[in-house]
Amino acid sequence: GDSVTQMEGPVTLSEEAFLTINCTYTATGYPSLFWYVQYPGEGLQLLLKATKADDKGSNKGFEATYRKETTSFHLEKGSVQVSDSAVYFCALSDADSGYALNFGKGTSLLVTP
């Protein structure tokens, strides 16, 4: 079945550092891919998405490109801020799963001043 694998956290970075959170997936169909962010005590917020190969999703300085050849959707940001400290989830959905979101385990990011 479908699955999503994310790099283990926690990730600790200094403010203005470059961020990469790796995400790879396994799917039998043609999934849509998502990054969600969860701040402490809150629900999930959609950060960005991509629905087909080579699509690039972007939002708030974050970017991720749908790479079918490497089955990856890595999240990047050029310069992180303290306010980016949160847990980041990679997810996919496709017809085979009835479009339910299938999440990775999450990567905790801590940005220090």
Add this chain to the structure above:
Amino acid sequence: KAGVTQTPRYLIKTRGQQVTLSCSPISGHRSVSWYQQTPGQGLQFLFEYFSETQRNKGNFPGRFSGRQFSNSRSEMNVSTLELGDSALYLCASIPGTQGGEQFFGPGTRLTVL
């Protein structure tokens, strides 16, 4: 536009009891999904309702059930609570098109003692 509302935000129950959680989706959205979030299992899909009908179901025991009303509000019920049911229960509001974005509420934190 108001966001997704979940009530109550916090709940404490004892083993063997049952509980009902409520979710009001974004106005105009016709589909609601439910997810369970635990430290051990991460985010897992429970079920999805569309126009008062269950459209998709995850791999949870029959103690977990849900329903959707004509105004799109949804409830989920857990009977005969177990310690392992302690979790954050997240509701997602979906416009109606399968595979589209899912907008999450803040969640209900259930603690089973």
